[in-house]
Amino acid sequence: MSSSLPPASSSSNKILELEEQRSSALKSFNSKNRGRIDFEDGYVPVGIRFFPRDHQVIQPYLLSKILGTKHTPLYPIKDMDLSTFDPNDVVFDERCRANETYFYAWLVNKRGKGMVQRVVTKRGYWEADGVDVPVYSDREMKVMVGFKKNWTFYLGTEPEGQKSAWSMTEYRVNPRLIPADQMNDDVKTRIVSYAVCKITKA
Numbered sequence: 001m002s003s004s005l006p007p008a009s010s011s012s013n014k015i016l017e018l019e020e021q022r023s024s025a026l027k028s029f030n031s032k033n034r035g036r037i038d039f040e041d042g043y044v045p046v047g048i049r050f051f052p053r054d055h056q057v058i059q060p061y062l063l064s065k066i067l068g069t070k071h072t073p074l075y076p077i078k079d080m081d082l083s084t085f086d087p088n089d090v091v092f093d094e095r096c097r098a099n100e101t102y103f104y105a106w107l108v109n110k111r112g113k114g115m116v117q118r119v120v121t122k123r124g125y126w127e128a129d130g131v132d133v134p135v136y137s138d139r140e141m142k143v144m145v146g147f148k149k150n151w152t153f154y155l156g157t158e159p160e161g162q163k164s165a166w167s168m169t170e171y172r173v174n175p176r177l178i179p180a181d182q183m184n185d186d187v188k189t190r191i192v193s194y195a196v197c198k199i200t201k202a
Contacts, residue, residue: 101198
């Protein structure tokens with residue numbers, strides 16, 4: 001005696017249909033882009049995680065912020081004053097890698113020069129680990145779009161704090177990337193005040 005499975009419900013069919021549409025769209029996207037995900041226009045395709053390369057963090061995201069251009073990417077980077085937030089206050093975005101997120105950071109409270117730079121928070125401080133490293137637009141290193149620097153968070157009072165599992169990469173724009181006809185006092189202030197910071201917990 002043969003038996004048959006009960007017919008699938010309409011809701012189940014709808015779920016399967018949506019999943020097939022998503023799978024088809026993703027295959028089409030991968031086919032057109034040969035498996036590469038680019039964020040040059042600031043948009044993150046639906047269903048794709050936000051894993052930008054270093055130069056893509058600076059251009060278009062940071063550059064658009066500094067120039068004050070209208071920019072509404074599918075991945076909106078939010079503003080944060082590092083001096084008013086501790087890492088434990090950070091809310092991670094599921095579209096990024098695990099324990100990783102991005103912010104526009106206001107760096108006017110950065111203290112010190114050269115190798116020793118700190119940003120003091122409520123329960124500790126961020127301290128720079130090294131010097132600026134150039135960020136180029138491609139592997140041929142034809143255009144330097146900006147700089148990056150690594151930071152570590154310490155719990156307690158500077159300079160005797162306890163090293164934590166939190167780290168940060170600060171991305172800043174190369175001023176030479178700004179078109180001459182758009183360089184004004186407001187833009188100059190944003191260049192030295194704004195960065196994109198990638199905060200990560202090990």
